[in-house]
Each structure stands twice: as C-alpha cells, then as structure tokens.
Amino acid sequence: MIATIKFEWRKLRFRPAFFVSAGLIAALVALVYFVSWYQALHPGTSERGLVNILTLYPAQFVNQVIGAGAIGGAIAIVLGAIYAGSEFSWGTLKTMFTQRPGRLTVWAGRVLVFSLWMAIMAGVLLVAGAAMSVVVALFQGAAISWPAAVDIAKGFGALWLIFVAEGAIGLGLGVVIRQSAAALGAGLIYLLAVEIIAVRFIDSINNGAYQWIGNLFVGQNAGALTQSFTSPAFGRSVAPAISAEHAVLVLAAYGVGLVIVAAGLLRLRDVT
Amino acid sequence: MDNSDTTIVETHGLTKRYGSRVLAVDSIDMSVRRGEVYGFLGPNGAGKTTTLRMLVGLIRPNAGTATVAGQAPGSPAGLARIGSLIESPGYYPYLSGRENLRVIADLAGVDSKRVEEVLDMVELASRAGRKFGTYSTGMKQRLGVAGALLKDPELLILDEPTNGLDPQGMAEMRKLIKDIGQGDRTVLLSSHLLGEVEQICDRVGVISNGKLVTQSTVQELLGEEGVLVRAQPIEQAQDVLTRMFGADAISRKDGAIHLKTKPENSVEINRQLVGAGIGVSELRPFERSLEEVFFQLTGEKQGS
Numbered sequence: 001m002i003a004t005i006k007f008e009w010r011k012l013r014f015r016p017a018f019f020v021s022a023g024l025i026a027a028l029v030a031l032v033y034f035v036s037w038y039q040a041l042h043p044g045t046s047e048r049g050l051v052n053i054l055t056l057y058p059a060q061f062v063n064q065v066i067g068a069g070a071i072g073g074a075i076a077i078v079l080g081a082i083y084a085g086s087e088f089s090w091g092t093l094k095t096m097f098t099q100r101p102g103r104l105t106v107w108a109g110r111v112l113v114f115s116l117w118m119a120i121m122a123g124v125l126l127v128a129g130a131a132m133s134v135v136v137a138l139f140q141g142a143a144i145s146w147p148a149a150v151d152i153a154k155g156f157g158a159l160w161l162i163f164v165a166e167g168a169i170g171l172g173l174g175v176v177i178r179q180s181a182a183a184l185g186a187g188l189i190y191l192l193a194v195e196i197i198a199v200r201f202i203d204s205i206n207n208g209a210y211q212w213i214g215n216l217f218v219g220q221n222a223g224a225l226t227q228s229f230t231s232p233a234f235g236r237s238v239a240p241a242i243s244a245e246h247a248v249l250v251l252a253a254y255g256v257g258l259v260i261v262a263a264g265l266l267r268l269r270d271v272t
Numbered sequence: 273m274d275n276s277d278t279t280i281v282e283t284h285g286l287t288k289r290y291g292s293r294v295l296a297v298d299s300i301d302m303s304v305r306r307g308e309v310y311g312f313l314g315p316n317g318a319g320k321t322t323t324l325r326m327l328v329g330l331i332r333p334n335a336g337t338a339t340v341a342g343q344a345p346g347s348p349a350g351l352a353r354i355g356s357l358i359e360s361p362g363y364y365p366y367l368s369g370r371e372n373l374r375v376i377a378d379l380a381g382v383d384s385k386r387v388e389e390v391l392d393m394v395e396l397a398s399r400a401g402r403k404f405g406t407y408s409t410g411m412k413q414r415l416g417v418a419g420a421l422l423k424d425p426e427l428l429i430l431d432e433p434t435n436g437l438d439p440q441g442m443a444e445m446r447k448l449i450k451d452i453g454q455g456d457r458t459v460l461l462s463s464h465l466l467g468e469v470e471q472i473c474d475r476v477g478v479i480s481n482g483k484l485v486t487q488s489t490v491q492e493l494l495g496e497e498g499v500l501v502r503a504q505p506i507e508q509a510q511d512v513l514t515r516m517f518g519a520d521a522i523s524r525k526d527g528a529i530h531l532k533t534k535p536e537n538s539v540e541i542n543r544q545l546v547g548a549g550i551g552v553s554e555l556r557p558f559e560r561s562l563e564e565v566f567f568q569l570t571g572e573k574q575g576s
Contacts, residue, residue: 091362270331
C-alpha cells in the first residue's frame with residue numbers, strides 16, 4: 001500500500017491539473033471576495049446584491065468561503081473524472097496492473113491520494129479566504145479576529161467531505177465510462193441539471209410526500225451542509241430542509257459507496 | 273508431470289470469448305521453456321494480444337488454466353517476476369521518460385537505481401529528461417521495453433515491440449531483444465513479422481483464428497534441409513536420384529525435383545546426373561521459408 005501511495009503522490013504532484021485546480025479555486029475565492037466587497041461598499045436598490053461588510057472580515061471567513069463549496073464540488077467532479085478516466089485514455093492502467101500490487105491495492109492507494117488532493121483543495125480554499133478577509137479588514141480598518149479553531153476545523157471537514165463525495169462521482173464515472181472527457185461531461189450535467197430537475201419533480205409529487213427521496217441526492221446534501229455554516233451577519237432566516245448531520249451521513253455514504261462500486265468494476269472487468 | 277523447472281509459461285485449454293459470437297482465443301495449449309526466446313506468431317487479429325493479456329492477468333479467460341512463472345496470471349507474486357509490454361507503452365505524457373520509470377519503480381517496489389540501468393540498456397539515458405508525450409514512436413517503444421525490464425524479470429513478455437518503427441528502429445529493437453534474451457531470461461515475443469521471429473526466436477507458436485496451430489523450434493517448422501534439382505529429361509533424372517536416395521526422399525513440384533538430402537551431396541548428385549547424360553540446369557540447396565510455412569499453417573493467401 002505504501003508503494004502505491006508513493007506512486008500516486010509522485011505522479012500527482014507533477015500533474016498540471018493539480019496546480020491548475022488549486023490556483024483556480026484560490027482565484028475564485030479572490031473573485032468572490034472582490035465582488036462582494038464592491039457590493040458591500042456600493043449597495044444598490046435591489047435586495048439581491050446586498051452584502052454585509054461584516055461577512056467579509058476574518059471572523060466570518062469560514063462561513064464566507066464555504067459558499068464556494070458548490071463550485072469546488074463541481075471542480076472535484078472534473079478532477080475525479082480526469083484522475084480516473086485518463087488512466088484508461090493513456091493506457092497506463094495496464095502498466096499499473098502489471099506491476100506488483102493487486103488491483104484493489106492500487107485502487108485503494110489512488111483513492112487515498114485523491115482524498116489528500118481534496119484536502120489540499122479545501123485547505124487552499126480556506127487559506128485563500130483567510131488571506132482575502134485580512135486584506136478586506138486591513139483596507140476597511142477593522143480589527144482582525146479569527147473564528148474558533150474548532151469552527152475552522154469543521155469548515156475544513158465539511159469542504160473536504162463535499163469535495164470527496166462529489167469527486168467520487170467523477171472517479172466512479174471515469175471508471176464506468178473508461179475515459180475522462182465523457183465522464184466529466186456526464187458528471188457536470190448530472191450535478192448542474194439532472195439532479196436539480198429530478199429533485200424538483202420529486203418534491204412536486206403528491207404535495208411533497210416523496211421529498212425524503214429528494215433529500216438523498218448528493219447536491220442537496222452538499223448545499224445543506226454549506227448552509228449550516230452561517231451567522232446573523234449573513235441574514236439568512238430560512239433553515240435548510242436537511243440537517244447538517246443528515247448531510248454528513250449522506251455525503252459520506254456517497255463517497256464510500258461510489259468508491260466501492262468503482263473498486264468492484266476495476267477488480268472484475270477486463271483491461272482491454 | 274511437474275514441468276515447473278523447465279517451463280515458465282504453461283496453458284491448458286485457455287479460451288477467451290467475447291459475447292456469444294466472438295471466440296478470440298480457442299482452447300490454447302502453449303508452453304514456453306525457461307531461457308528461450310519464444311515467438312508467438314500470427315496474423316493481425318489472430319488472438320496474440322488477447323492471449324498475452326490473459327497471461328499477465330489483464331483479462332480473464334472464460335475457460336482453461338494458465339501458469340506463469342509458477343503462479344496464476346495476475347497474482348502479485350507472479351507479476352513480481354514478469355516484465356511486460358502489451359501493445360503500446362502506457363506512460364504519463366506529462367512526465368519525463370525517467371520520471372515515468374521512477375514512478376513505475378515505486379509501484380513495483382524496485383530500487384530507483386535500476387531506472388538508470390535500464391535506460392542505459394535501451395540507450396535512452398541521454399533523452400530520458402524529455403517528456404514522454406514528446407517522444408517519437410521508437411523512443412516510446414524503447415521506454416516501454418525499459419519499463420518491462422525494471423523488475424529484472426525472469427520472463428519478459430513483448431507484444432509486437434517493433435510496431436510502428438522505421439526499418440532502422442526495427443533492426444535496433446531486434447538487436448536489443450536478442451541481447452536481452454541471452455542468458456537465463458525467457459522472452460515471449462509476439463509478432464506478425466515473420467523475418468523478425470525467424471531471426472530472433474528459438475521456438476515459435478503459430479496462432480490463427482484463435483487456435484494454436486503449431487508449436488516447435490524454428491528449424492523443425494522449416495522442415496529438413498534439401499536440394500532442388502532442375503534437369504532434362506526430368507523422368508530420367510528422377511530415376512537416377514531415386515536409385516541414389518530412395519523414393520521417399522524425392523518429390524516433384526513446379527517442374528523441379530525436391531530432394532531430402534544434405535546440400536553437401538550436391539557435387540555427387542551433379543556427377544551422377546551428368547554421367548548419365550542428363551542436362552542439369554539448376555542445382556541448389558533448398559529450404560522452405562518461414563513465410564511459406566506460415567501461410568500453409570494459417571491458410572492465409574500469400575501476397576494477399
């Protein structure tokens with residue numbers, strides 16, 4: 001297993017997608033902060049654009065950046081799809097499977113390193129948010145105070161879980177489809193269209209009698225988990241329909257379940 | 273009988289079927305002896321790659337058994353003793369040749385010092401810093417062979433390693449395989465290039481339409497040595513030669529007499545025929561080419 005992890009990490013750290021994804025997510029956080037900062041300083045008449053400047057200070061940076069979890073989740077699907085699918089496209093799967101370790105050991109090492117990659121992504125998101133919040137506070141002359149360490153840890157854990165669960169969709173699709181382009185396309189279409197339409201339809205049946213089914217979809221739970229990170233400064237009054245605990249369980253089940261299904265396929269299928 | 277001391281690859285009734293219609297490999301009984309260079313010969317689509325993929329555990333047979341390096345195909349203990357290059361080399365395009373071998377060495381549990389050794393063996397050390405994606409076909413094939421050699425394997429399985437190479441590259445690759453095959457290492461080489469197999473291999477197995485149609489040494493496959501005679505009148509010549517070598521040693525084909533005898537007897541044959549007043553227009557050693565044998569065995573049409 002150590003050999004497999006070493007192998008996966010060594011090739012991942014040279015991979016352009018590794019740096020591009022980290023840079024992209026940091027740039028997205030910076031963009032969100034700059035736009036929100038502008039909106040806070042130039043409030044229009046529409047309620048939609050109202051931003052409380054307090055939400056941009058360091059004390060709220062975890063609650064602020066966790067909103068980027070949805071975008072991060074979409075990026076995680078893309079990364080999972082290319083991470084799993086490109087091994088088929090490059091023909092490297094046969095190279096991996098004809099070395100010493102067994103197929104499941106190779107897959108376990110891959111999943112562990114992918115989880116580490118997602119942890120790095122969550123870390124980059126938080127660090128970028130913290131840095132931007134300091135910039136805003138310094139320019140606004142506000143005092144710098146940080147959230148409690150436990151809240152930062154919870155935020156990190158939530159982001160990591162969302163990335164792993166949604167990344168597992170990409171991983172699973174990469175293994176099922178056996179190439180990256182179609183896998184990432186299918187993953188994004190599912191997350192951005194299919195799931196939304198399906199949940200709306202299910203919620204509308206029989207006056208919402210089957211809403212509990214809608215509450216089992218991955219995007220719904222990722223959204224609920226991010227919404228659980230809030231404070232009065234954000235002015236949200238409607239409680240999410242799904243509890244944070246429920247969301248954590250469902251997301252973990254998606255992550256584990258998809259990884260196991262992909263492992264089964266890799267173990268049983270021929271490498272042609 | 274336990275053949276594990278002398279045989280490194282042994283299959284019995286190995287079969288691979290795709291769906292109900294495609295029988296890719298049909299009950300193959302194959303044996304590769306330790307230390308030999310074994311040529312696995314067959315036309316495109318005959319089932320060579322499918323068989324090799326089964327031997328390294330990439331695909332599972334529908335029926336039959338195989339033992340490779342004393343283990344079941346695909347088992348970690350067996351894979352540790354096998355190096356393979358199946359079809360095209362599968363490496364990471366964004367990594368250099370050297371870095372590709374290092375990551376594979378990590379996975380295979382091989383000391384990274386071995387990377388430089390195999391790069392030297394395939395004469396790629398000076399260009400190993402370039403990204404794999406920028407390599408020519410020949411360089412990719414060389415790196416593929418280097419990757420297969422990383423584990424210093426007892427058995428090296430090479431699937432059409434000269435595919436896509438120019439004539440010079442093919443000659444270099446053949447020399448490399450010959451060098452690798454010297455000593456105790458066994459090489460199982462698949463190819464559809466007859467000259468390649470004839471030059472490199474000790475024994476060959478010929479596969480056609482998924483069936484192993486023959487398995488023997490190259491010499492056995494080519495048949496006994498002989499002498500070809502063209503003479504006039506041919507009937508009289510045949511009588512003389514029958515008296516010399518017996519009827520079983522003689523056959524007629526395309527207006528010539530084929531004699532099963534050593535080429536050293538040509539001088540005596542000429543003396544006897546001329547002495548009997550027979551005009552000899554052609555007298556030369558005769559050997560069937562592997563190409564002739566191959567077309568005869570596979571039922572393929574020559575020149576088609």
